[in-house]
Amino acid sequence: MRICFLAGSNSVHSIRWISYFVDRGFEVSWISLAPATPEAQGLIAKTHYYEITPSPLADYSGRQALLNLPGAIRQVRQILKKEQPAVMHLHSAGTYGLVGVFSNFKPTILTPWGSDLFFASRLKRLVQYLVVGRAQLIVCNGEKIRERLLSLGAVETDIRIINFGTDVDIFKPDEGARLPSNLEDSAPEGALKVLSLRAFHPVYDLKTLINAALIVTQQKPNIHFLLVGDGPEKARLKAAVQIAQLQKNVHFLGRVEYVDLPALLNYSDIYVSTSLSDSGLSAATSEAMSCGLPVIVSDSADNRDWIAHNKNGLLFPPSAPQQLAHAILQLADNSALRHKMGASNRALIKEKNNYSEEMAKMAAIYKKMAGVDSPKR
Incomplete structure (x- = not known):
C-alpha cells in the first residue's frame, strides 16, 4: 500500500509521522514544498521524494507565492499520476492543504497543525474554508481544534481525533542523564x-x-x-x-x-x-x-x-x-x-499518548480509506 504525504521535509512532526509508516513497510511518496532539513535526509532516502520548485510556500499576501501556486498544483498532479498512491495525507490546512485539495486526488486526509487554524488573517481563513471543505477526512489531536474545524464547515462525522503521540521508549526517565556535550550550558552544578x-x-x-x-x-x-x-x-x-x-x-x-x-x-x-x-x-x-x-x-x-x-x-x-x-x-x-x-x-x-499506539490507529484509517487489509511488504 502506498501513501502520499504532502508535508514539509523541514517539519519535525511530519518527519516523525512518516518515519513510523516507512519503518513498518508502507510504501511512501513524499512531496515537500520546502527544502529538507538534515534531520530528514535519512528518511528521504527510504521514500519516493519530490520537492516542488518554485514553491508557493510563502505568505499568502506575497504576489510571488500566488503566482507559484498553479505550477505547484500541476506538479503535484503529475506526481500523483506517476506514483498512484492509495491515499494522500496533507499536513497542514495552509499552503500544503490548498495545493493538495486542488490536485483533485481522492481519498485525501487533512491534518491541520494548531497554528494553521488560529491567529489567521482573513485570506488564510478563506483558504482554511476551502481546504477543510474539500478533504474527505480530517484528523486532528484535540477538542479545541475539532471545534474550530466545525466552525469552518467540517462535518462532525468526518473528523477523527488521533494524538501525535510520544515515543515512550525514547523519552523516558534517566536519572544519570547529562547535558549533551555539544550543547553550551552555563548553569552551575546543583542549580x-x-x-x-x-x-x-x-x-x-x-x-x-x-x-x-x-x-x-x-x-x-x-x-x-x-x-x-x-x-x-x-x-x-x-x-x-x-x-x-x-x-x-x-x-x-x-x-x-x-x-x-x-x-x-x-x-x-x-x-x-x-x-x-x-x-x-x-x-x-x-x-x-x-x-x-x-x-x-x-x-x-x-x-x-x-x-x-x-x-x-x-x-x-x-x-x-x-x-x-x-x-x-x-x-x-x-x-x-x-x-x-x-x-x-x-x-x-x-x-x-503513546506514539506507537496512536500511529497504529492512523494506519487503520489509511487501510480503511484505501480498502486494503495490510501494507505491501
Missing part, C-alpha cells in the same frame, strides 16, 4: 534548571518566561532557565534578557537535535510552556511528561484536558509572568511534589 523547548515565535510568548525569570531569580538566584530553539523573536528575547541583567541565569542553547532531547529533558528539573495556542497537547510538553518531568503550562488550548492543577502539573493564565513565577517557586521548593508529578505524567503519557 535547579527550568527548561523551555518552544520556538522563538510570538505565539509561544517567551517574553512571559523571561519576565517570570526576573521575579524568580530575585528570590532564588540558583534557579536557571534553559531556552532551546530559534526564530524571529530571538534578538528581541536576548535584548530583554540583557535589559533585565539575566545573562547569568537565562541561557540560549540554540537548536537541539531530536536525538539529544531525551538527555536534555532528563538533565532539567521543571518544564515550562508559555504558549498562547496549541493543537492538543504539544509534542514538547508530552515529551517532557514522558521523561517524568513536572510541567508548568499556560491554561490554553487543550492543556487542561491533560494537566490537573496541583496533581500532575501547574496551570497559569496565559501571559501572566507573576503567576508563572509563583508556580516555578512552588515547585522549586518541593522536590517531593516534583517527583510525584513527574511519575504521574510518565504514566499518563504511556497510557494515553
Whole structure:
C-alpha cells in the first residue's frame, strides 16, 4: 500500500509521522514544498521524494507565492499520476492543504497543525474554508481544534481525533542523564534548571518566561532557565534578557537535535510552556511528561484536558509572568511534589499518548480509506 504525504521535509512532526509508516513497510511518496532539513535526509532516502520548485510556500499576501501556486498544483498532479498512491495525507490546512485539495486526488486526509487554524488573517481563513471543505477526512489531536474545524464547515462525522503521540521508549526517565556535550550550558552544578523547548515565535510568548525569570531569580538566584530553539523573536528575547541583567541565569542553547532531547529533558528539573495556542497537547510538553518531568503550562488550548492543577502539573493564565513565577517557586521548593508529578505524567503519557499506539490507529484509517487489509511488504 502506498501513501502520499504532502508535508514539509523541514517539519519535525511530519518527519516523525512518516518515519513510523516507512519503518513498518508502507510504501511512501513524499512531496515537500520546502527544502529538507538534515534531520530528514535519512528518511528521504527510504521514500519516493519530490520537492516542488518554485514553491508557493510563502505568505499568502506575497504576489510571488500566488503566482507559484498553479505550477505547484500541476506538479503535484503529475506526481500523483506517476506514483498512484492509495491515499494522500496533507499536513497542514495552509499552503500544503490548498495545493493538495486542488490536485483533485481522492481519498485525501487533512491534518491541520494548531497554528494553521488560529491567529489567521482573513485570506488564510478563506483558504482554511476551502481546504477543510474539500478533504474527505480530517484528523486532528484535540477538542479545541475539532471545534474550530466545525466552525469552518467540517462535518462532525468526518473528523477523527488521533494524538501525535510520544515515543515512550525514547523519552523516558534517566536519572544519570547529562547535558549533551555539544550543547553550551552555563548553569552551575546543583542549580535547579527550568527548561523551555518552544520556538522563538510570538505565539509561544517567551517574553512571559523571561519576565517570570526576573521575579524568580530575585528570590532564588540558583534557579536557571534553559531556552532551546530559534526564530524571529530571538534578538528581541536576548535584548530583554540583557535589559533585565539575566545573562547569568537565562541561557540560549540554540537548536537541539531530536536525538539529544531525551538527555536534555532528563538533565532539567521543571518544564515550562508559555504558549498562547496549541493543537492538543504539544509534542514538547508530552515529551517532557514522558521523561517524568513536572510541567508548568499556560491554561490554553487543550492543556487542561491533560494537566490537573496541583496533581500532575501547574496551570497559569496565559501571559501572566507573576503567576508563572509563583508556580516555578512552588515547585522549586518541593522536590517531593516534583517527583510525584513527574511519575504521574510518565504514566499518563504511556497510557494515553503513546506514539506507537496512536500511529497504529492512523494506519487503520489509511487501510480503511484505501480498502486494503495490510501494507505491501
